[in-house]
Amino acid sequence: MRDLETFLHGAHVDDAVFELRPDYRALLVAVDGLAAVGSSSEDELLAAAERHAGALLETSPVDELPHIAAWREAYRAFGAKPQRTRNSLEALTRRAPDGLPRINALTDLYNAISVLHQLPIGGEDLDRYVGPPRLVRAAGNEAFDTVAGGADVVESPDPGEVVWCDDAGVTCRRWNWRQGRRTTLRDDSRSALFILDALDPMTDxxxxxxxxxxxxxxxxxxxxxxxxxxxITNPNA
Structure with missing residues (x-):
């Protein structure tokens, strides 16, 4: 049986990331013993998230919603262009009024929670991790497996880019922009890691x-x- 506490104890956020955003907090949730669930069982939750996003966008442009605006600033801090590579929260919030994607039960669940609570959330298959998760600024030679033009490819992040990684390579680029294929949650995933990203003005x-x-x-x-x-919080804050 997996020791979830030991796994989480090994997680690390590099000081160079906190230098970009001293207010950053990562809340990691590890889960084991999930049942294999194929089709989504979260339709009601997704529908609630879609309605919530629609109501928010009736009163404010998406890029002025408080937590989305904070993440846009964070992206600019490491050289990313938020209008071209949107953080996951912004991408989902923009899409929600026209319908959130239906992928699988676990992915649909954390996407809905992300929109409802207005924070970026990533979900990973814990069984596919090699070593603990780390949030660092990339050297630029790390491996990131993805799809481009319909084909499987291995890319590398830009030097200085904020990335989540393990011992085998990058698991998510640009903090919370795009997840790699290796650790993607699947219908048969039984263990998972969820990463909830927060900046001010979001409170603990x-x-x-x-x-x-x-x-x-x-x-x-x-x-x-x-x-x-x-x-995980900034030890110098």
């Missing part, structure tokens, strides 16, 4: 409320799934 209470909502719904996707969580 709001961040934990999003994690509570996620864990509550995860509890319905297995007979008795085990979960653990860890909040």
């Amino acid at each position: 209470d709001e961040l934990n409320a999003a994690a509570d909502d996620l864990v509550d719904h995860l509890g319905r996707l297995g007979p008795d799934p085990r979960t653990a969580r860890r909040l």
Whole structure:
């Protein structure tokens, strides 16, 4: 049986990332013992997220929503152009009024929670990890497996780009822009890692409320799934 607490204890956010955004917090949620679920069981939650995004966009342009605006600033800090490579929260919020994607139960779940609580969330297959997760500024020679033009390719991030990685390569580029294929959640995933990203003005209470909502719904996707969580904050803040 996997020791989730030990796995999370090995997670690390590099000081160079906190230098970009001293207010950054990563809340990691690890879960084991999930049942294999193919088609989405989260239609009601997705529909609620779509309605919520629609209501937000009736009162404010998407790039002026508080947490999306904060992530746009964070992207500019490491040289990314947020109008070209949108953080995952912005991409989903823009898409939600016309319908969020239906992929699989786990992915649909965290996408819905992301929109409802207005924070970027990434989901990874824990069984496909090689070593613990680390958030670093890339050297530029790391491997990132993705799809381009319908073909499988291996790319490298830009030097200085903020990336999540493990011992085998990059798992997510540009902080929370695009996830790699190797650790993508699948219909038969039984263990998962969820990364909830927060910047000011999001509070720790709001961040934990999003994690509570996620864990509550995860509890319905297995007979008795085990979960653990860890909040990583700036040690110099």
